[in-house]
Structure formats: C-alpha cells, structure tokens
Amino acid sequence: DQQVKQNSPSLSVQEGRISILNCDYTNSMFDYFLWYKKYPAEGPTFLISISSIKDKNEDGRFTVFLNKSAKHLSLHIVPSQPGDSAVYFCAASRDRDDKIIFGKGTRLHILP
C-alpha cells in the first residue's frame, strides 16, 4: 500500500515557466512533508519541508503548499531552470525523527 503517491511519472516544463509537482498521501498521521531532488547515482538532496500546522512554506524559487483536508501537497518551482531537471521525491513522516516514507518520484525535464 503506497502511503505517498506521485501520480505523474514525468513532467516537462519550458525553461523560465513554473513547474508544479503534485503529491497525495493516505496516512492522516503524517505531520511532516518533504521534497527531495535526486540525480542519478547521487543521494537525495533535501529541498524544502512543511509541517502539518502550516499550509505554505517558501524558500527562494521553491514553494510547498499543503492541503490537509485533501491530503495533497505540491511543489512549485519558479522560474524553472535547466539545473532543475532531476527526479523529485515527495516524502512524509509522522514525527521529526521518524522514518521517511517516499513516493515513487516524478522526473522533471526542463526544456530549453
């Protein structure tokens, strides 16, 4: 049973436009939600996170929105840059020091 779902395996976005990556979750016990970026043969790189008491968190070009009632979160990247091309994992945990449950990932392609 996949508790964190990323239903789009891939996404292509024009350079300079907004990239929106979506994620749904099923476990209402999750309190922390995270986004990681991953290049092949490298470890996941932490991008941004949000706790369940917030509905928005922003860091530079990255903004995460959380809709608890819909059990849905999204990552907005604006403007998209060529270096943003990578696999993005949505992840969640029940507590600050709890294990992370990952989605299957979305491969983002930034087109020139």
Next chain:
Amino acid sequence: AAGVIQSPRHLIKEKRETATLKCYPIPRHDTVYWYQQGPGQDPQFLISFYEKMQSDKGSIPDRFSAQQLSDYHSELNMSSLELGDSALYFCASSPRLGQEGEQFFGPGTRLTVL
C-alpha cells in the same frame, strides 16, 4: 558545509559473501537512518539509531544487522548476500530537533551482488 559520508561508494560481492557499509553522519546529528533503493524504486527505510540505540526498524532482512558506534558513525553489516540485495544503500542523518523532519542523505553505496 559538512555532509553525510558513506564508504565505500561502490562494492561488488559474490553471492553468500558478507559486506559492511559505513556511514559518518553530519557533526552534531545524533540520529542515523539507513535506506535501500532498488532499481527504479523509491528508497525504503531499513533501520535507524538515536544516541547509539536502535530507534526504529523497517523492512530489514534478518541477514542484515546495524549499529551506531561511540563516535556516532554507523555500520550496516550484510551477510549471506543474495542477488536481490543489489541496490543503492543510503544513509541519512538528522539533528534531534530538526526544524521540520528533514533528513540529510549521503551519496550512497552501490552494492552489486554477482
């Protein structure tokens, strides 16, 4: 800034051999996690340690064991290796009072079992 260090980066073993993977967390991070990522899969949690004590256990085979030592580095010991153990093994660390649950991952060890 210091990152999580994992060694070795690549490891090739035969079936039924043993392997030891090492992880050096970010200084002052007291929690260490191990994850396994199979080909085309998402990372799956194996085991975690807080202050040198096991804090949680996931889908880790009985053939695997792990520990966090006195200097906070961690070792994942794998015995009777099987072909299906071929994967990327990531270690992550976090501070006890991380802001919002973030864990910082190392570059991974790619284990190939022949």
